[in-house]
Amino acid sequence: MRLYWHFLKSNLLYNKVELSISYGLTCLVFIAYFYFQYIGSKLMAGETFVSIAFYALLYAFFSNKKKFNLKYLVSLPMPKSQMLLVKACSDIVFFLPFMALAFAGAKLSNLPVGSFTLVILLFQASVMVSLYLFDSDIEQPRLENTRASFVNRLVYVRKGLDSFFGLAMAGIFGSIIYASELPQSTKQQALVVCAFLVIGLKYFKSLKLLKNESLSYFVFKRDLLGMGWKSSLLVAPVLFVVANGGLKSLTPSPYGNNELYKAIVSNDLVKLKKLSSKGEKSNLAGYTPLLVAAQEGNIQAFEMLLNQSTNLNAVVTNKKFSGLGLSHVAALSNNPSMMDRVLTLQEDGLDLLSPQKKTPLMVAAQYCRAQMVDHLLSKGANPNLQSEKGDTALILAVKNACDSSVAVLLENKALATIKDHEGKTAFDYLNEKSTIKYLLKRKLPKEYIEAKRDLASKEEVKLNLSL
Amino acid sequence: MIVEAKNVIYKVPNGETVYEGLNLEVYQGDFYGVLGKNGAGKTTLMDLLTGYRPISEGSLKVLGEDPISSHRRKKNQIFVLSHDIQIQQSHKIANYLEFTSFFYPQYDKNLEKHLLSYFDLDTNSKFGSLSTGQKVKAQIVAAFSCRPKLIFMDEVTAVLDPESRKRFFDHLKLVKKEKTCSVIMATNIAEDLNGVVDKVLFIDQKKASVHDVADIRHLFNLEDLEQVA
Numbered sequence: 001m002r003l004y005w006h007f008l009k010s011n012l013l014y015n016k017v018e019l020s021i022s023y024g025l026t027c028l029v030f031i032a033y034f035y036f037q038y039i040g041s042k043l044m045a046g047e048t049f050v051s052i053a054f055y056a057l058l059y060a061f062f063s064n065k066k067k068f069n070l071k072y073l074v075s076l077p078m079p080k081s082q083m084l085l086v087k088a089c090s091d092i093v094f095f096l097p098f099m100a101l102a103f104a105g106a107k108l109s110n111l112p113v114g115s116f117t118l119v120i121l122l123f124q125a126s127v128m129v130s131l132y133l134f135d136s137d138i139e140q141p142r143l144e145n146t147r148a149s150f151v152n153r154l155v156y157v158r159k160g161l162d163s164f165f166g167l168a169m170a171g172i173f174g175s176i177i178y179a180s181e182l183p184q185s186t187k188q189q190a191l192v193v194c195a196f197l198v199i200g201l202k203y204f205k206s207l208k209l210l211k212n213e214s215l216s217y218f219v220f221k222r223d224l225l226g227m228g229w230k231s232s233l234l235v236a237p238v239l240f241v242v243a244n245g246g247l248k249s250l251t252p253s254p255y256g257n258n259e260l261y262k263a264i265v266s267n268d269l270v271k272l273k274k275l276s277s278k279g280e281k282s283n284l285a286g287y288t289p290l291l292v293a294a295q296e297g298n299i300q301a302f303e304m305l306l307n308q309s310t311n312l313n314a315v316v317t318n319k320k321f322s323g324l325g326l327s328h329v330a331a332l333s334n335n336p337s338m339m340d341r342v343l344t345l346q347e348d349g350l351d352l353l354s355p356q357k358k359t360p361l362m363v364a365a366q367y368c369r370a371q372m373v374d375h376l377l378s379k380g381a382n383p384n385l386q387s388e389k390g391d392t393a394l395i396l397a398v399k400n401a402c403d404s405s406v407a408v409l410l411e412n413k414a415l416a417t418i419k420d421h422e423g424k425t426a427f428d429y430l431n432e433k434s435t436i437k438y439l440l441k442r443k444l445p446k447e448y449i450e451a452k453r454d455l456a457s458k459e460e461v462k463l464n465l466s467l
Numbered sequence: 468m469i470v471e472a473k474n475v476i477y478k479v480p481n482g483e484t485v486y487e488g489l490n491l492e493v494y495q496g497d498f499y500g501v502l503g504k505n506g507a508g509k510t511t512l513m514d515l516l517t518g519y520r521p522i523s524e525g526s527l528k529v530l531g532e533d534p535i536s537s538h539r540r541k542k543n544q545i546f547v548l549s550h551d552i553q554i555q556q557s558h559k560i561a562n563y564l565e566f567t568s569f570f571y572p573q574y575d576k577n578l579e580k581h582l583l584s585y586f587d588l589d590t591n592s593k594f595g596s597l598s599t600g601q602k603v604k605a606q607i608v609a610a611f612s613c614r615p616k617l618i619f620m621d622e623v624t625a626v627l628d629p630e631s632r633k634r635f636f637d638h639l640k641l642v643k644k645e646k647t648c649s650v651i652m653a654t655n656i657a658e659d660l661n662g663v664v665d666k667v668l669f670i671d672q673k674k675a676s677v678h679d680v681a682d683i684r685h686l687f688n689l690e691d692l693e694q695v696a
Contacts, residue, residue, distance in 0.1 A: 006569050014555065014562040069553035074519050077542035077570045151481060211537065213520050214480035 003078060007090035018063050019093065022056065026097035030104070046109030053101035060094040061129055070138055080210050084203065088130040095126035117188040124195040131202045132163075138209045138216065154218040158227055165230045170198055255287050264292045264301045272301055276308060286318025294326055294342060297335030312345055315354075323355035324363065331360035332367055336375040343379070350381050357388040365393035365409065368402035373409060383414035390420030398426040403436045416443040468528070469493045469617055469649045470516065475525035477508075477515055485511050487673045489525070495616070496646035498639075500660040501653035502686065503670030509653040510551070512670065513621040516651065517547045530617065543571050546610045549621040550603065556595030560588055560605045564612070571613040579612035585634060600626045607635060611642065620652040624659050632659070639663055657683045 012019070029052055033044040073083055099122040106118055113121070136159075177190045209215045255261035263271040276289070287295075291314060293302035316324045327349035330342040339360075343349050351359050361381040364372040373393070377383060383393050394414040397405040406426075410416070419425050425448075427440050441449060470493035477486040485508045493499055501509050514520040515527065518534035527534060530541040554563055560583075568574040583590060586604045594602060603623050610618050624632055640663060642648050652664065660667060660680055667678045669686050678686060 006566075010562070010566050014558050014566075017557060069551075071519055071547075071549065072552045072554065075517055075547035075549075075552065076567075077539070077545070079537045079539075081537055211521075211535070217480040217482070219481050 003082060003086055004089060007086045008093065011090050011093045015094075022059055022063070022094070022097045026056065026100055029101060033104075046105045046107070046111075049101050049105030049108060051105075053098050053105055056098040056101050057095070057125075057129065060098055060126075061133065064091055064094045064130070064133060081207055084131075084134065084206055084210065087134060088127050088203075091130040091133075092123070092126055095129065099123065099126060112184060113188060114185070117192060120192050121195060124192070124199060127199055128195075128202060131199070131206055135159075135206050135209060138206065151218050151220065154223070155216065158218060158223050161227055161230055165234060166198075166202075168234055170194075255292050260289055261287070261292050264289060264298060264305075265296055267298045267301055269300060269304060272304060276305070286316050286321070288314045290314065291316055291326065291329050294338060295329040295332050297330075297333030297338040299335075299338055299341060302338070302341065306345075324358075325349075325352055325354065327352050327360045328354055328358070328363045331364040331369060331372050331376065334364075334369040334372050336371065339372065339375060339379075350376065350379055351385065357386070359385055359393070361385075362387060362391065362393045362396055365402060365405045366396040366400055368397070368400060368405055370402065370404035370408055373397075373405045374412075377408065377412040383409055383412055384418060386418065386420070390422070392418050392420075392426070394418070395420055395424075395426045395429060398429045398440070401431065401434070403434075406436050407439060410439055410443055416440050417445070417448070469495055469497065469530060470651070471526070471528045473526045475515070475527050476523050477511065477520070478523045484673060486515075486675070489675045491668065491675065491677070493649055493651065495649060496643070497666070498643055498650045498664040499652065500664040500667045500680070501651060501670065502655075502657060502660075502667055502683065505655070507670040508673075509670060510549075510621055512668075512675070513547075513549065513619050513651075513653055517545075517619055541616075543573075544616040545619070546571075546613050546615040546617075547619045547621075548603075548606050548610045548623050549619070550599070550623055550626065551621065552606065554594045554602065554605075556593065558594050559591055560594070560597075560608075561590035563594065563605060564590070564609055567609045567613070571615070573614045575612050575614050578614070579608060582608040582611055582638070585638070586631060600628060600631065603627060604631060611638065615648060617649045617651070620650060620654075622653055622655065624654055624656060636663055 029049070033049070036042075036044045073087070074080070076083070078086075099119070102122055103115075103118055106113060107115070111118075173194050174191065177187050177194065180187065182190065255265070260272070260275045262268075263275055288311065290302065290305045290312075293299075293305055312326060314326070316322060316329065321329070325346075327339070327342050327346055330339045333339070346352065349360065351361075353359060354363075358366075359381065361373060361376045361383060362385070363369075364376060386392055387396075391399075392414065394406065394409045394416065395418070397409060416426055425444070427444055427448075430437055430440065470491060472489050472491040475486055475489040476484070477489075478484045489512075501512060503509050511520065515522055516529055516534060518529075518536075518539075521535040530544060532539045532541055558566070564579060568576075568579075586608060588601065588604055588608065592601070594605075597605070603626055607623070610620075624635065627635060636659065639650070642650075643663070650664075651668075652660075654660065660683065662680075664680060667680055667683060667686075669676050669678050669682075
């Protein structure tokens with residue numbers, strides 16, 4: 001412990017100028033943030049902090065480079081394993097500004113990571129950078145004037161490939177954890193544990209490099225073999241994906257990996273018949289097979305499943321579409337024939353309300369299914385019904401920037417003056433630069449537009465006075 | 468025995484062989500000079516002795532320990548003085564000495580004070596502002612103040628001015644009299660070794676041989692060259 005403190009103290013006391021610059025600049029960034037907050041400007045947001053943190057990391061990286069050379073460190077009386085760890089941990093003083101800025105940026109950008117976890121992840125990132133820095137010192141051939149000096153240049157190619165390989169592996173594991181169905185807190189803990197494992201691996205690799213001089217050189221047989229299997233590990237998944245239909249095949253199905261659902265989605269009736277007769281488990285990812293067929297708009301599959309006396313009143317039970325019934329999911333298919341078939345089965349299906357009081361028209365409008373919106377309106381769907389939150393189909397279409405649906409709804413007597421439970425009309429949800437602003441404006445009474453204009457000018461005056 | 472090398476072979480990984488069968492025995496209080504032509508492998512020998520590089524074959528013990536081993540108990544009795552060592556530019560001489568003293572329990576603060584004035588060094592000067600000679604002098608102060616049992620010196624005298632060089636050798640002679648410290652000094656200035664070292668390790672053609680100091684002129688064919696001149 002004394003050794004750690006000695007290195008940490010030395011870093012703090014002997015690098016006053018460099019540390020003063022980086023800590024001073026960090027303070028200035030925070031002062032600027034609070035100043036802009038005070039004057040009401042949105043110039044400094046979380047993303048700005050994150051980008052500044054990136055430069056702080058670069059500064060820490062370069063200001064920390066070549067402090068002592070390897071020869072000096074090796075000459076000091078301490079074990080090599082400890083030297084490596086001590087140096088990596090004591091370098092944390094150089095990375096603290098980066099950690100502070102990245103922490104502030106992540107919190108201001110509302111990144112869904114707990115504060116404690118974020119601090120640990122940033123600390124781990126700093127240790128990793130420090131170890132990487134150390135490696136760059138060790139990995140150079142220790143004797144330059146050899147006959148094999150040209151071959152030794154290949155060390156840098158090997159190093160580049162190693163870094164790329166490491167990043168790819170970290171990215172893959174990170175993505176797997178991120179995309180998993182685990183709860184948020186478990187995902188974060190898994191990330192922290194994985195990062196510790198990566199640091200451990202990096203540490204042992206650096207130590208090996210420090211002890212074994214031959215690793216600083218490019219030994220043809222050994223390194224070509226190593227590079228070969230690493231390259232194939234990187235390239236093999238890419239080739240596999242390309243051979244199996246590109247990136248699209250990697251996109252997870254909303255219905256899970258069930259074979260029955262796959263057969264419905266691909267309209268493979270033979271396979272579907274075989275699987276349904278086997279009694280394949282049929283309630284994964286919150287869908288029944290009939291709901292999948294309706295949402296996908298596959299009429300033939302729908303008819304086949306219908307013959308097997310499927311429950312017509314089943315609803316989706318997953319998080320995203322919870323409570324949506326047959327006519328709602330048929331609205332998502334954007335296939336008018338599918339909707340017509342469903343409406344023959346469910347007479348009250350046209351304005352059927354989900355538990356959130358959403359009609360099929362609202363669902364179609366919310367998910368930009370303009371053709372379905374048009375079809376439902378022609379069938380007589382009521383465009384002015386309100387959901388549990390007071391949203392009309394028009395408000396939902398505006399909120400989701402579904403311009404075609406907005407235009408169709410306005411053409412079919414959807415009222416622009418209806419307010420939701422927050423007291424806002426569809427006009428209030430319009431984006432400043434929206435191209436359909438005029439379409440809505442002409443449906444609103446003149447008094448409403450003037451009142452809005454007055455309010456805006458008063459707010460501007462208030463802002464100018466406070467400045 | 469302080470240093471014991473038996474049939475040491477060193478081959479640069481993926482490169483040429485530098486040593487083929489190096490034998491050396493250094494006892495307590497011995498002062499050895501290491502001489503050889505440029506590129507003969509003087510610095511490489513120092514690297515092998517300090518554990519910066521591992522030997523390829525043979526046996527090498529420094530203070531009874533393998534130099535490449537991670538857990539050396541007696542490393543705090545060894546000091547490495549080299550022109551190749553790079554100290555952080557922002558460190559003052561005082562910082563460097565304080566940082567180094569931590570590792571050597573036997574560090575002599577009084578001697579440090581004496582040597583600083585002896586070599587005319589200002590402790591507040593930063594390494595970034597020092598000349599190469601001054602940097603080496605700061606290392607010399609640290610080396611002697613640590614009171615080690617063994618000092619490796621790699622090409623440190625060539626960058627010193629005549630006065631500092633004289634002071635350095637005068638102090639080295641004092642240390643030699645104490646018989647508590649051994650020194651292995653690699654240099655290109657053969658004259659420096661007169662009256663300071665006991666033996667000379669001459670490196671030539673991938674081999675090392677031990678000679679008396681008086682043989683130096685003969686080793687480098689200096690007599691023949693003088694006749695030609």
